[in-house]
Amino acid sequence: METSFLELRCKEVINVVDGTRLGHVVDIVFELPSGQIKGIVVPGTKTIFGFLKGGNDLFIPFSQICKIGADTILVELFGVNSPVSTYSTACTQDNKTITLKNSNN
Secondary structure, eight states: OOOHHHHHHEEEEEEEOOOOOOOEOOOEEEOTTOOOOOEHHHEEEEEETOOOOSOOOEEEEEEGEEEEEEEEEEEEOOOTOSSEEEEEEEEETTTEEEEEEEETT
16 A cells, blocks of 8 residues: 555544544654654644643554554554653654654653
8 A cells, every 4th residue: 555644644543442533643753764664643632622732742653553544544552541652743863763752751
């Protein structure tokens, strides 16, 4: 299957474990120079009627993606209250790998 980032951005991400709608893809994390996809990033939790964003985005490893369909991306995440990893939007770059700062540590 071949797709573009623009097409992925339009798809809603849903957790099959509890049916939670996680939002739309805001970023893709990949390893350089191989180009291997490490995962996708969806917006963090929203507060105050959904207008203000929490500041941390949710990183979903590629291994947790069950299915990419026409309109949705199904993922399997356990423990919605304790997400797999949250990442701030700031990132640093060393040699050939782009690393996002993990806000869990």
